[in-house]
Amino acid sequence: MKHRPASSSTTPPDPPGWRAMADSAARIVMHWFGNGRAAAQCGGHGGLRLRSMPALRRTPMAPQRPDEPRVWARPRGERVLAWMRRLLIVALSAAQTVFASLYFLSALPQQGERGLEMVIVLLFAALFFWVSIGFWTAVAGAWICLTRIDRFAVSRRAPAASRSLSTHTAVVMPIYNEPVDRVFAGLRATLRSIDAAGLRDHVHCYVLSDSTDPDIQIAEELAWAELIRDLDAAGRVHYRRRRHHINRKTGNIADFCRRWGARYDHMMVLDADSVMDGRCLKRLIEIMESNPQLGILQTAPCPAGRASLFARVQQFASRLYAPIFSAGLHYWQLGEAQYWGHNALVRLAPFIRYCGLPRIPGRGPLSGAILSHDFVEAALMRRAGWQVWIAYDMEGSYEEPPSTFVEELTRDRRWCEGNLQHLRLFHTPGLHPAHRAGFLVGVMAYLSAPLWFLFLLATTVQLTIEAHVEPQYFPDHPVLFPDWPIWKPELALSLFASTIALLIAPKVLAWLVAVTRGAGARAYGGWRGLTVSTLLEIVVSSLLAPLRMVAHTGFVASVLLGVKTVWGGQPRADGAIPWRGAARLFALPSLIAVAWAAYLWSLAPEYLWWSVPVLGPLIIAVPLAALTASVRLGRGARARGFFVTPEESRPPTVLDWTAEELVRFRARSLAAGVRAWHAARDPRIWALHTSMNAAQGGHASLGRESLEAHAQRALREGPEALDPAEWRTLLADPDALAGLHWTLQMHPEDVHPTWREGAGDAPDRGPLTPAAA
Secondary structure, three states, X not given: OOXXXXXXXXXXXXXXXXXXXXXXXXXXXXXXXXXXXXXXXXXXXXXXXXXOOOOOOOOOOOOOOOOOOOOOOOOHHHXXXXXXXXXXXXXXXXXHHHHHHHHHHHHOOOOOXXXXXXXXXXXXXXXXXXXXXXXXXXXXXXXXXXXXXXXXXXXXXXXXXXXXXXXXXXXXXXXXXXXXXXXXXXXXXXXXXHHHOOOOOOEEEEEEEOOOOHHHHHHHHHHHHHHHHHOOOXXXXXXXEOXXXXXXXXXXXXXXXXXXXXXXXEEEEOOOOOEEOHHXXXXXXXXXXXXXXXXXXXXXXXXXXXXXXXXXHHHHHHHHHHHHHHHHHHHHHOOEOOOOOOOEXXXXXXXXXXXXXXXXXXXXXXXXXXXXXXXXXXXXXXXXXXXXXXXXXXXXXXXXXXXXHHHHHHHHXXXXXXXXXXXXXXOOOOOOHHHHHHHHHHHXXXXXXXXXXXXXXXXXXXXXXXXXXXXXXXXXXXXXXXXXXXXXHHHHHHHHHHHHHHHHHHHHXXXXXXXXXXXXXXXXXXXXXXXXXXXXXXXXXXXXXXXHHHHHHHHHHHHHOOOOOOOOOOOOOOOOOOHHHHHHHHHHHHHHXXXXXXXXXXXXXXXXXXXXXXXXXXXXXXXXXXXXXXXXXXXXXXXXXXXXXXXXXXXXXXXHHHHHHHHHHHHHOOOOXXXXXXXXXXXXXXXXXXXXXXXXXXXXXXXXXXXXXXXXXXXXXXXXXOXXXXXXXXXXXXXXXXXXXXXXXXXXXXXXXXXXXXXXXXXXXXXXXXXXX
């Protein structure tokens, strides 16, 4: 189809024409919301200005050390008990490690007389101590869960009967290039649950976007507008997109605290995949109101909502094991607990005053903005004299796990750099020893991988020496008998079995807790389903452990070499099997594992069998990582009753609402499938975007000539001719977008056929009338 080149100027119309366009936009948006609903949200002159955020109430938030920390009046007996518990965990782990290390030393042929053997023993001791800490934490948590004896549970520190609230809370959700359908489906379900819990007058919501994808930017605006229309939430649910993405998520939250934090007493931080039951939120607020010394109250989010095999295994494992581990953390942390950055209630006044994050000085590795901010903020809150607790037994807090192993590792790369930064913060003045220990735990979560790799490498070198170097039977000094190097495989085998038992014991304890509490095994699909699922999870986690070791070792090396993390949106949907990502991560390690296995076989076939638990999974790493992402396999496991969780046996109402809202969004929302150019072609989307952007005073950074060139090329060659960055600049300037919209409406015969054929139109989702909630 032929068309004439666009000759019409895309500069904004003359003042009378501009006023007509502004009036048209005002009528469209007012009709969208309904005049009554829009009154609290709209204002301005020269056309409609849709205010998506309330009036500012500024307060400073800068890094500072408290001159006179607020003293936490903890009873002396409680302080003594806290230290006794921590010393008990460390002492038991240390004693267990010393015994195992000496046992391991006796199994070596030279009993540590050679330097390499001592290196191997030291690496073994470090790894064993890390495993032992986890074991005793699980034992403590299982004791609490089985006996239910815990006079320090923070959930009991609130009135037994519900009462009216006297505080106001902001639910804050920072997002960055996230799937809009899932974000707003979960948010809608959370808001419906909040209203059902009677919190409508006490809770406001803020969606804080750092999204840079222009398609996602337009979809977020439409989804927000539909939400406040459908739920009658004008003035209660706010949306803001930052123009300058300083310090990522931490900068986004800090920006909210500086601008609007003084309006609220508390802040509930949610991730893009979080869902919160209103009754849980109300209980958290009641606990916070009843405990004026409480600064951060962290829940233990329950993973749910994914269908791939990997995600189902992770959901089952977390649901089964998390109760004892979170209770175990509570056992020794008490009021010096960790903050995990989301699904937690924060007291805003001390958070704003004391938890501003400094930049780590320098230009090398581990410098710059703090990435793993949550542990640091908890440490700063405690340094100022405020408590941080884990509400380990609170239900109603949910999140979604990564759908594939590759996605989990992508997330781990960011966490690895952030956790290693804690080494630079360990000696920060005034921190509580429990939080310094928490820093070390976070570091070891990733440093244990290269230690494990070094252990395997050192043992291979030792085997090579034993196979090729002639032993020295008679040393230089006189001896009565020759010095025979003796391998003791029976000792090594028993130690290996003991270590495996130490790793599996917490899972057995979690199984025992599950069958003796609540709905018991029925909630996990019955005795058979629970038992088989636990065994299968042990197999899957054992297969994936060497893959994590290799990936985390690479992450640690790249961080120490100064390779910075790339900030990207996290995929949150079950999708295609990630063969390419799996090959990129594990093709080379698989080849190295094959060569390693062949080398061990050449030394002695019996050596190879000891390495099968590590080298075997690495050899099949690519298909293993890819096939676990299969949704078909995940659904097949669910149909056979495997990896079932209580949230699937009896879905909570808020998760049912999330699923309903997701279906509704994809079927009826104007934001489903929207593209950036729809803001120029569709009058409804143009009106909404223009009115929101005018309220924020947005303008592109490019000059007028460049914007005109972008618009003319889009008119001549079609909307696909512009890349996302070019569309982003047009969307950021109301005048440029208005000129483009004017030309499309007034001179459709002069533009590329794609525009006239309607390829740029937003999907038809029904009339623009206010919908019922």
